[in-house]
Amino acid sequence: EQNKSPNAVWQEVSVTRANREKLHGHRSLLVWFTGLSGSGKSTLVHATEQALHARGRRTYALDGDNVRHGLCADLGFSDNDRTENIRRIGEVANLFVDSGAIVLAAFISPFRADRQKARNLVDPGDFIEVFCDCSLEICEQRDVKGLYKKARRGEIKDFTGISSPYEAPIDPEVSLNTGELSVAECVERIMAVVEARTQLT
Numbered sequence: 244e245q246n247k248s249p250n251a252v253w254q255e256v257s258v259t260r261a262n263r264e265k266l267h268g269h270r271s272l273l274v275w276f277t278g279l280s281g282s283g284k285s286t287l288v289h290a291t292e293q294a295l296h297a298r299g300r301r302t303y304a305l306d307g308d309n310v311r312h313g314l315c316a317d318l319g320f321s322d323n324d325r326t327e328n329i330r331r332i333g334e335v336a337n338l339f340v341d342s343g344a345i346v347l348a349a350f351i352s353p354f355r356a357d358r359q360k361a362r363n364l365v366d367p368g369d370f371i372e373v374f375c376d377c378s379l380e381i382c383e384q385r386d387v388k389g390l391y392k393k394a395r396r397g398e399i400k401d402f403t404g405i406s407s408p409y410e411a412p413i414d415p416e417v418s419l420n421t422g423e424l425s426v427a428e429c430v431e432r433i434m435a436v437v438e439a440r441t442q443l444t
């Protein structure tokens with residue numbers, strides 16, 4: 244990315260991420276949920292956030308539909324706009340990680356290279372990719388928002404899985420068959436990985 248503010252100097256901080264993590268009693272982390280529309284990303288983000296919150300963890304959830312009303316309101320669903328969407332979200336998520344929060348991000352994020360860039364923004368080990376692995380058939384059958392029907396009718400162009408690609412993760416930290424597992428089972432698996440990674444040493 245071209246930096247258009249070459250004269251902006253980096254301001255050193257006096258309260259660090261490590262200070263904040265100590266105050267919170269746990270490490271911060273970025274948990275990145277990826278999958279087709281209707282694969283359960285938002286449901287799992289919110290259920291996991293509740294479980295973490297109940298244990299006294301500092302959390303923050305970033306969700307596709309919400310972010311697209313503000314931070315990314317100027318972006319659509321072309322390949323370039325999706326890349327820019329994920330770039331901005333990665334940067335924002337990184338700031339929240341620095342604030343000491345366990346960040347839960349729910350975005351289709353269909354391109355492997357874009358997810359890799361988000362991963363590279365945080366320290367190694369501070370990124371957990373959760374693949375919400377649900378077949379297109381099941382997502383389309385559920386069609387919670389009626390978007391697949393519209394996409395099939397040609398009323399939405401560039402729709403993921405129909406007229407725009409989805410590149411599945413190759414080696415995600417957590418892979419969940421969300422077409423078969425219950426929400427509780429999924430949350431249990433996510434929590435096991437998240438809780439292990441957020442222990443302060």
Ligand code: PPS
Nearest residue numbers: 280281307320325328350351352353400401402403
């Ligand atoms: S991306 O690809 O990561 O930039 O997408 P994201 O920001 O997660 O936004 C996905 C939600 O936008 C709605 N929507 C679409 N999805 C896919 N393709 C097209 N063309 C599209 N148009 C609108 C849809 O509600 C997605 O929400 P989820 O929660 O994934 O179903």
